[in-house]
Amino acid sequence: MLRLIAARGGRLLARPPGAALTPVCSRAASHGEGEASTAVDMSRPLYWNRLDTPLPDRPFKDVLNEEDTALKQKEKGPWGQLTKEEKIAIYRLAFQRTYPEMKQSTGEWKTVVGGIFIFMGLTGLVVIWQSYYVYPPQPRTFAEDWQARQLQRMLDMRVNPIEGFSAKWDYEKGQWK
Amino acid sequence: MAHPSQLGFQDAASPVMEELLHFHDHALMIVFLISTLVLYIIVAMVSTKLTNKYILDSQEIEIIWTVLPAVILILIALPSLRILYLMDEINDPHLTIKAMGHQWYWSYEYTDYEDLGFDSYMIPTQDLAPGQFRLLEADHRMVVPVESPIRILISAEDVLHSWAVPALGIKMDAVPGRLNQTAFITSRPGVFYGQCSEICGANHSFMPIVVEAVPLEHFESWSSLMLEDA
Numbered sequence: 001m002l003r004l005i006a007a008r009g010g011r012l013l014a015r016p017p018g019a020a021l022t023p024v025c026s027r028a029a030s031h032g033e034g035e036a037s038t039a040v041d042m043s044r045p046l047y048w049n050r051l052d053t054p055l056p057d058r059p060f061k062d063v064l065n066e067e068d069t070a071l072k073q074k075e076k077g078p079w080g081q082l083t084k085e086e087k088i089a090i091y092r093l094a095f096q097r098t099y100p101e102m103k104q105s106t107g108e109w110k111t112v113v114g115g116i117f118i119f120m121g122l123t124g125l126v127v128i129w130q131s132y133y134v135y136p137p138q139p140r141t142f143a144e145d146w147q148a149r150q151l152q153r154m155l156d157m158r159v160n161p162i163e164g165f166s167a168k169w170d171y172e173k174g175q176w177k
Numbered sequence: 178m179a180h181p182s183q184l185g186f187q188d189a190a191s192p193v194m195e196e197l198l199h200f201h202d203h204a205l206m207i208v209f210l211i212s213t214l215v216l217y218i219i220v221a222m223v224s225t226k227l228t229n230k231y232i233l234d235s236q237e238i239e240i241i242w243t244v245l246p247a248v249i250l251i252l253i254a255l256p257s258l259r260i261l262y263l264m265d266e267i268n269d270p271h272l273t274i275k276a277m278g279h280q281w282y283w284s285y286e287y288t289d290y291e292d293l294g295f296d297s298y299m300i301p302t303q304d305l306a307p308g309q310f311r312l313l314e315a316d317h318r319m320v321v322p323v324e325s326p327i328r329i330l331i332s333a334e335d336v337l338h339s340w341a342v343p344a345l346g347i348k349m350d351a352v353p354g355r356l357n358q359t360a361f362i363t364s365r366p367g368v369f370y371g372q373c374s375e376i377c378g379a380n381h382s383f384m385p386i387v388v389e390a391v392p393l394e395h396f397e398s399w400s401s402l403m404l405e406d407a
Contacts, residue, residue: 052228139302141311149308154180157368160188165180167188 049097059094068093178313178344178370187344190369190390191361194346196260204253211249268360270328274319278331278338278351278373281380285319293404299383313370318387322396323366331357339374342388348374363390 040046045057061068074082075090082090091098140146158166170177179187189195222230275286279296287293300314321327331340333351341348344367349359363369371386391399 052230054228139311141302141305146307150310153308154178159178159367160180161365161367162188164183164188 047096049095049102051099051102060096061093064093178310178368189346190344190363190365190367191346192364193260193264193361194344195364196263197346200256200260203256207249207253264359268326268328268362270360271325272321273328273330274321275330275332276319276340276351276386278333278335278340278377278384280335280378281373281384283315283319283338283340283373283384283386284334285317287400291400291404293400293407295403295407297387299385310370312383313372313385313387315385315387318368318389320389320391320396320399321363322393323363323390325393326360326362328358328360331359336377337375338377338384340371340386341374342369342371342386344369344371345388347371350375363388366390366392 047056047058047060050056064072071086071089071093074086079087141150155166155169155171161167168177169175186194186198186201189198272287273289275288277284277286282296282298284294284296295317297315297317297319299312300309300316302311305311305314329340329347329349331349331351332355333353335353337353338351339348340351345361345363347359347361349357351357367390369388369390371388373381373384373386375381377384
């Protein structure tokens, strides 16, 4: 069907028919969700491992060999006759990972936190370098005695006397409250 | 002026600024409430063990989170408009001062009774006396009588400037060719600093405003002195 549409659109789009189909179509459909990211054909049922959406659109392995087909036949009968290994095999046909496997921690956080610290460290180096090589000398108003005089002047001028600066100074005792 | 590492507003020196402080407290409280609620919801959503999270129909909560924000906005708008109209009230000023912005200084004109005018330049850092405030001090302060309603007419002689004094709750653009009016009353004596608040060229950061509120007798002797000097 897609081939037909592609063929009709082919002349308009100046592309050969079938180009509208993604490369994944031509691969075996039962590869499931690989660990590395691959091109995914979203026009066909997908498989996924998600905690919050438990039932994907298709089973993990939908191209079955003889052994798997036989197993699926046996599944149609009474389940009490299945061995434990067979039950697990049937599960693994339908799902790539179990819930505990999905919930496994990956240790990715260590990479992230490590990366953050590395970049913070590099930034610190840049900051130290620039404070030595780039910044001009500090204005003379930053000197200790100037700051002390400034502070005294602010108190004498009653700067912010209600709740702010001078409000915290005890004028009678000559000390901070 | 601000004290070191200050985070909040300066203490109010005029009634309007007091109102603005209280309004800010009110609006910030609402902001904190909303932010806390949203943060809580985010954490709850991220840490849930539930898998059925995609309900698509929910009339009750939709009504709540439409009506509640509207109510909150009204609760913010009413005090805000109240202050807006308060600032525009007729206040029968005792004195009218003109503040003209230039590149890069302010000039003040007191022309109600006599012709008093002077320029107010920033004191450069190298000329400061020990203890003076860098980038804030000016050679001539705009002196006003305390607890008197003052009308101030603000304009500019060249480019845009803005006359701002945070402690009085005033900021008004100085637009060339336009006269902007605002008014204030200083509730307490003191010296109140501000800085030009509209980019106006190379020395935009170096044209501060200093308002000194003094008792009326001191204002009278100051203005006589300034007239003699002129």
